Amino acid sequence: MSEFVEKAAAIAREAGAVINTLAKRGIGYELKGVHDLVTEADRASEHLIIERLEQHFPTHAIVAEESGAHEGSSEYRWYVDPLDGTTNFAHSFPVYNVTLALERAGEVIAGVVYDPTRDEMFQAEKGSGAFLNGQRIHVTKTAKLEDSLCATGFPSRKRHQNINIHFYYQFAMQTHGVRRAGAAAIDLAYVAAGRLDFYWEFSLNPWDMAAGTLLVREAGGQCSDMRGKPFDLRGNDVLADNGLLHAPVVQMIDRIYRGDYAVPMPQMPTEP
Ligand code: IPD
Ligand code: CA
Ligand code: CA
DSSP states (O other): OOHHHHHHHHHHHHHHHHHHHHHHHOOOEEESSSSOEEEHHHHHHHHHHHHHHHHHOTTOEEEETTTEEEOOSSSEEEEEEEEEOHHHHHTTOSOOEEEEEEEETTEEEEEEEEETTTTEEEEEETTTEEEETTEEOOOOOOOOGGGOEEEEOOOSTTGGGOTHHHHHHHHHHHSSEEEOOSOHHHHHHHHHTTSOSEEEESSOOHHHHHHHHHHHHHTTOEEEOTTSOBOOTTSSOEEEEOSTTHHHHHHHHHHHHTTOOSSOOOOOOSOO
């Protein structure tokens, strides 16, 4: 692994330790929007990450969730989510992570997802494979939708306008289940590690997806948008799968977009 991945992993581990310390101390939160939470841990983690990135790579640009864009003078750009899964963190639900990814001339070339609650470091570099705590990881070989376990998420912002409930229901009825754990980068890392067969989500940001989509590809999987078109980091949605399930999942998504439900949506009883 290159210096980039090794440095990113060390920084994510350090940021994870800050998050763990703050978690022990007790967690308060503020609202960025109606349901969009931010905590002291998001800020402390981001502060540390930016300080370290600027020390190691002074010419690189940075795009970080809490502080936005930091200009650079080279073709390199880091995407930083200092705490992915803030709502979980604020409620002491132990599914969250620190994720960093490096883009060179528009292509993601390195990425890490660190889960400080389980001490799990997922890391990938373009062309070198994906790893969990130093061991190579691979996507599953599940070929049938009805044998699969999948995941999705719901954005905190504009949740009321989100169409995902239709997708959630259809896939919940036609797979072993849909998990909704609340941390996009972990969902992607779990597809890479073979803990999930596929994952989809609408309304994400580049820092949620950059490292995780590289992990999935380097673990032998596939990433696209929800229509099956090439994945775009600046697009809002992602479908990540083990490759074998790509066609059946895209086909199912297409049916759902057309309102052609394989399983009829349940009706509310007219009387209690
Ligand atoms: C959120 C999480 C969540 C996803 C949201 C993201 P944050 O990131 O990844 O799983 O459903 O859309 O915004 O705000 O906790 O960093
Ligand atoms: Ca996030
Ligand atoms: Ca975040």
